[in-house]
Amino acid sequence: MEALAIGSAPPRPGFAAPTRYSHLRRPRTLAVAASARRLLAAAHMDAAAAAGGRPSPAPARCTRAETEPEVGEVATSSHAALEAEAAGATEQGDNGSPVADAAAAAGASIEGVDGIRIRRRPVTGPSVHYVGPFQFRLENEGNTPRNILEKIVWDKDAEVSQMKERRPLYMLKGALEAAPPARDFVGALKASYDRTGLPALIAEVKKASPSRGVLREDFDPVQIAQAYEKNGAACLSVLTDEKYFQGSFNNLEAIRNAGVQCPLLCKEFIVDAWQLYYARSKGADAVLLIAAVLPDLDIKYMLKICKILGMSALVEVHDEREMDRVLGIDGVQLIGINNRNLETFEVDISNTKKLLEGERGQMIAQKDIIVVGESGLFTPDHISFVQNAGVKAVLVGESLIKQEDPGKAISGLFGKDISNTGAA
Numbered sequence: 411m412e413a414l415a416i417g418s419a420p421p422r423p424g425f426a427a428p429t430r431y432s433h434l435r436r437p438r439t440l441a442v443a444a445s446a447r448r449l450l451a452a453a454h455m456d457a458a459a460a461a462g463g464r465p466s467p468a469p470a471r472c473t474r475a476e477t478e479p480e481v482g483e484v485a486t487s488s489h490a491a492l493e494a495e496a497a498g499a500t501e502q503g504d505n506g507s508p509v510a511d512a513a514a515a516a517g518a519s520i521e522g523v524d525g526i527r528i529r530r531r532p533v534t535g536p537s538v539h540y541v542g543p544f545q546f547r548l549e550n551e552g553n554t555p556r557n558i559l560e561k562i563v564w565d566k567d568a569e570v571s572q573m574k575e576r577r578p579l580y581m582l583k584g585a586l587e588a589a590p591p592a593r594d595f596v597g598a599l600k601a602s603y604d605r606t607g608l609p610a611l612i613a614e615v616k617k618a619s620p621s622r623g624v625l626r627e628d629f630d631p632v633q634i635a636q637a638y639e640k641n642g643a644a645c646l647s648v649l650t651d652e653k654y655f656q657g658s659f660n661n662l663e664a665i666r667n668a669g670v671q672c673p674l675l676c677k678e679f680i681v682d683a684w685q686l687y688y689a690r691s692k693g694a695d696a697v698l699l700i701a702a703v704l705p706d707l708d709i710k711y712m713l714k715i716c717k718i719l720g721m722s723a724l725v726e727v728h729d730e731r732e733m734d735r736v737l738g739i740d741g742v743q744l745i746g747i748n749n750r751n752l753e754t755f756e757v758d759i760s761n762t763k764k765l766l767e768g769e770r771g772q773m774i775a776q777k778d779i780i781v782v783g784e785s786g787l788f789t790p791d792h793i794s795f796v797q798n799a800g801v802k803a804v805l806v807g808e809s810l811i812k813q814e815d816p817g818k819a820i821s822g823l824f825g826k827d828i829s830n831t832g833a834a
């Protein structure tokens with residue numbers, strides 16, 4: 411296909427050899443990019459059909475080559491797709507998500523795709539409008555978020571469109587090349603589990619949350635990260651969402667630059683592939699992909715990009731249906747079971763057990779997937795409960811961050827010292 415040759419042409423003599431991110435160069439002409447997009451849209455339709463999914467309702471405006479079965483091939487042959495994405499990054503409506511792109515092109519929402527309940531963006535028009543001579547206030551239900559997750563995702567979508575406009579993909583190339591190499595997130599979890607015999611700890615650097623408000627006033631992210639590392643955390647999770655969690659990419663970058671060795675998870679609401687590149691450019695070693703937000707095709711596509719960037723992906727589920735979807739996706743190494751329902755904020759740690767019972771647990775063992783128990787873990791009993799359910803790692807924020815000394819709180823949570831020096 412002609413379009414697939416763009417960006418993967420052999421290097422000409424006298425030109426620097428292509429780097430890992432050479433596909434992210436500035437587009438030459440928009441016309442070229444537009445024709446690449448048209449061809450790639452067709453490729454996407456094939457991919458959807460080949461993947462056994464529904465073909466997209468309409469050709470996507472900017473989709474990617476998804477026909478390649480092997481990631482190694484994607485790394486080269488999807489250069490055109492990425493270049494097209496770079497070129498189209500400033501265009502409205504290109505949201506870096508195969509499914510949402512296609513849905514947007516058809517004027518549809520992704521609600522219902524793969525059983526997803528949340529609507530990824532408002533349907534039409536303003537959320538409130540006024541009618542008649544007396545200006546009656548009318549709420550437009552299609553534009554009123556039904557729960558907090560939907561609200562966060564709508565805001566994130568708008569935020570990312572703006573960020574992409576300011577820094578289209580090709581502009582991230584320099585930062586990507588300058589970023590320290592990605593660390594092995596999954597390897598660090600395995601090593602910690604083997605060393606301690608207890609679930610590996612992903613300790614979360616989290617100032618606030620929509621459900622719990624401000625968790626810690628005196629919040630020094632670097633100091634907290636160093637304390638977590640010193641006291642035995644295998645990996646760290648850093649909230650980067652500003653609006654709802656008071657996090658930031660500066661925190662992520664500062665922790666990486668302060669010499670912390672633990673691999674870092676960028677805790678963000680990913681709705682667009684652009685965010686993966688941005689996270690990596692800020693030093694992330696892993697990202698969170700939430701199954702309640704992303705249809706299967708998006709997860710598959712994003713997993714490929716993560717692999718190209720050397721990052722791990724923690725794919726988060728909350729119920730059986732999401733777990734079954736994720737178990738059907740090849741290449742998932744890490745599944746997080748969130749004990750908190752992001753639509754209602756209810757926390758129930760028995761959710762971890764429920765989702766690991768029976769065949770699901772067997773399949774996870776067969777596939778050598780590491781399960782992370784997430785949220786609501788406060789005591790050694792909670793840790794043993796989720797360990798007995800089958801998790802090999804836990805993600806903990808509140809119960810550590812609220813303590814006067816979040817580092818020392820780790821031995822309280824596990825009932826013993828799990829640091830390198832303390833653990834047997």
Ligand SMILES: O=P(O)(O)OC[C@@H](O)[C@@H](O)c1c[nH]c2ccccc12
Binds near residue numbers: 677678784808
């Ligand atoms: O503070 P807790 O209850 O220990 O939870 C940590 C972590 O699981 C939680 O912050 C989390 C899990 N999944 C998320 C998705 C988005 C934002 C936050 C989260």
